[in-house]
Amino acid sequence: MNNELAQAVYDRSPVWMQNLLLSAYGFSLYRARYGGSYRQHLARLLRTERYSRSELAELQAVELRRLLTHAARHVPWYARLFAEHGISPDGIDPDNLGRALPILEKDTVRTRTGLLIADNVAGGALHTINTSGTTGSPLVIRATADALRRNYAFFERFLRTAGVRSRDRSVTFAGRMLLPAGRLEPPYWRSNWAMNTLLCSSYHLSDSTAEAYIRCIARFRPRYIDAYPSAAYTLALYLTERPELPRIRPKAIVTSSETLLEHQRALIEEAFGCPVYDQYGSAELAACITQCEHGSYHVNPEYGIVEIVREDGRPAAPGEAGELICTGFLNDAMPMIRYRIGDSAIASDRSCGCGRAWPVVESLLGRVDDVIVTPDGRRIGRLDPLFKGLTGIKEAQIVQVAPNRLEVNLVRDNAYDPSVGARLVEALSLRVGRDMQIELRFLERIPRTAAGKFRSVVSRLPQPARHGVEAVEQRLYS
Ligand SMILES: [Zn+2]
Incomplete structure (x- = not known):
């Protein structure tokens, strides 16, 4: 929901009305996500997916040059940074980016938000992405409508790798509050008819409610399930313990937002009889890392540049852990250039049997702070x-x-x-x-x-x- 009033109306409505409100909201989201330039973006991504290594290097060099030139001209933070250090965007390419520019810290994004927003984008036309934190101050990210559509085009390409599409029948375990936290009786789900999606509350899933969820999802017969790893794992545990319950047989399970642990993946795949495809993205529109049919985690190179750096700032060697430093090509409204996103990963230099010439990340380790x-x-x-x-x-x-x-x-x-x-x-x-x-x-x-x-x-x-x-x-x- 967009604002407190809408949420208040929603909270006081009966379930059928909530389904209607969510679907109406779903239709407006659908237009925002899949309207305008979305189709062109997707068509382009489906073309570049099979680019060779050298074609991708060329594409990244062009995108980076464009982003840096835009930032130097229109983003006050970078204009000042480039001027102070005598940096010219022309001398920077994907290979020397890590040496040429300093790291952008999360704290800077939080405290200098205004300076990071481009002066040539119309403020009223921008979307605001609020990120919530467990404690401390959230970040506010401003994005162009086009950046969000491009972002959804990347997600659609990822879904197609998993053999499904965004408007296929799906179950989504949502992070948003669909029903009051204290609600004890089902339904713990609502419908988004616009997206053909059954939205399930992540907050109400527990041992005492899992059976109700499973029966409902089995009846719904989704083609795919989009969930936090922990939610899919809870269902998988319950399905394994209770063979008399109806089985759920989607074509794929897609996960994101939490670190997917190996034992979770194994049990989820067994219980649902289908592969799990995991995905890493961020509200800052800075990186997109997706799993392919061969199970490798790939940096999507058209989305941006992902460096994995050690504590001393040097690139991590293959097999070594480091922090993700991300440069995103999508969002001209608030470019993230060498942004320390707060997660770590293990570097790799191997190529993948799937045939994509995309960089491989050996594994994602999760939040840097959570150690x-x-x-x-x-x-x-x-x-x-x-x-x-x-x-x-x-x-x-x-x-x-x-x-x-x-x-x-x-x-x-x-x-x-x-x-x-x-x-x-x-x-x-x-x-x-x-x-x-x-x-x-x-x-x-x-x-x-x-x-x-x-x-x-x-x-x-x-x-x-x-x-x-x-x-x-x-x-x-x-
Ligand atoms: Zn692959």
Whole structure:
């Protein structure tokens, strides 16, 4: 919903009226997303998808030159930066970009928003993307209508890789509030007839409600399901435990917004009998990384340039982890050039058997802030292998509450016995060191963020200044 009044009217309406309101809203969104230049953008992307490495390099060089020239002329922040450092856009290409320009920090985007908006775009015509954070101040991103349409063209191309299209019958687990958080009775879903979509609330999905969701989704017979990994995983667990429930057989499951863990992917694919295609995007319109039929994560090169850099600022070597530094070509209203987006990944130099000449990212590691820092200074990100082979644990979250203290939140099932917990503490201790105290906490459900997202590792330690702003929680495609 667009504003508080619309939300208030929606909240007070009966379900049938909410379906109607959501569908009307869906139609207006549909026009905004798929009108105008959308078709041309999609046609172009379907052509460039099979470009050779050298054709893509040429395309990126042209796009980068155009973006930098625009920024130098029309974006006050960059005009000043280029002038102060005597930088000319003509001398910068995709290969020397990392050496030529400094990194744009999230804090700068938050505090200098006005200076980052181009002076030659009509303010009234811009769209505002608000990103919500778990704490701290959100970012405000301004985007042209054309940038959003191009963005949806990229999403459509990704869906086609998965063998589906955006207007196919689909189920979406939405981050937006479709119904009051305290609602105990179904339906936990609403209809968007404009998009042929059943919108399901992520906030109400739990053990006690999963059966109702499954029966409804099975009746709906979606061609694909678009969900947070944690939501798809909850359904998959329940389907696996309850073979008497109707099966759900979509052609694909597409996930985004959270780090997809390997054990989640395996169980989701088994329970739904179809592949999972994961996707990484951002509200800042700075990067698009999508999985192909071969399971590789590919940087979409027409979207922008993604560097993976080490802490010392140098490019990460293949197999090495680093932070994503993103330059997006889409949004002239608020260009993100060498933007530190707050997520990290493992670099790769391999090519993929799918035939696309796109760069490969070995794996996405998630938010930079969500790591455990051991008392001896080691940073440990992905801890999900710890839970491998442990029975009786449905969901787990590791929270660092102090430099020497972790809390492990667990949701148990009937197969849990105390030896499982002891093994978990032991395995965790091995990785984080004996100086770290570990406490197990048993919960009914692990709380989600304000945007309904699940985080497997949470750090409550004060973050260094450059990470002073909470990472983006906006789910762009919901
Ligand atoms: Zn591939």
